[in-house]
Amino acid sequence: MISIKSQKQIQLMHEAGKLLASCHKEIAKIIRVGLTTREIDLFVEKYLSKHGATPEQKGYRGYPYATCASVNDEICHGFPTDRPLMDGDIVTIDMVVNLKGALADSAWSYSVGNISNTAKHLLAVTKESLYIGINQAVVGNRIGDIGYAIQKYVEAEGFSVVRDFTGHGIGRSLHEEPQVPHYGRQGRGTRLQEGMVITIEPMVNVGTWRCKVDANGWTARTVDGKLSAQYEHTLAITKDGPIILTEQ
């Protein structure tokens, strides 16, 4: 069942999302060569707690950290570590904010120092693909229209779209129906309705879309060792178009 949110509920999720966006802004300010993803994780936990919120990912199905920190060939669900970030790394920080029971989910890829031209192209295309997907999130369209638009753009740029992880409905729990694949066919899937809240979170790879999961049972990385990036927003479907809840 897909839950339809009231305006009040969407407003509360927007408050959570604004806090999440401000946290990403702070990360953008502090990220540099030598910082560890463990330090970023601790920073996020403190920042949220200072603002009356909690990191929903911590303890979710046994996930041990406040954030996911996925470096270079890691696609998603990377564990924060004590390895200092190096010049040329790209790192995706993904977090879910719980503010008074309302959730918001957003991931952002960051560059560390000077990154390669391929990495720059990857970040630009992945971010653009998120907004291309968001533009399709209008009443009357179907879930498949979102994935179709993202895949078409990403593949035209020479990259691939991860299949094993999708966007999702979100509300009082982190993963609700429907699933939102970032690939697919036009006109297929659930019709989008006013009051649905979903995430769109394309993971884009330089090489193959195929991934493998580490022995920790969580971290997904590219099978070919090439780079992967991700940008994610939480958005509400309204009759006036999508409202991005994870922006300030």
Ligand code: MF3
């Ligand atoms: N933010 C992630 C998502 O988009 C949540 C990952 S699940 C966790 O679905 F357990 F790692 F937190």
Ligand code: CO
């Ligand atoms: Co998500």
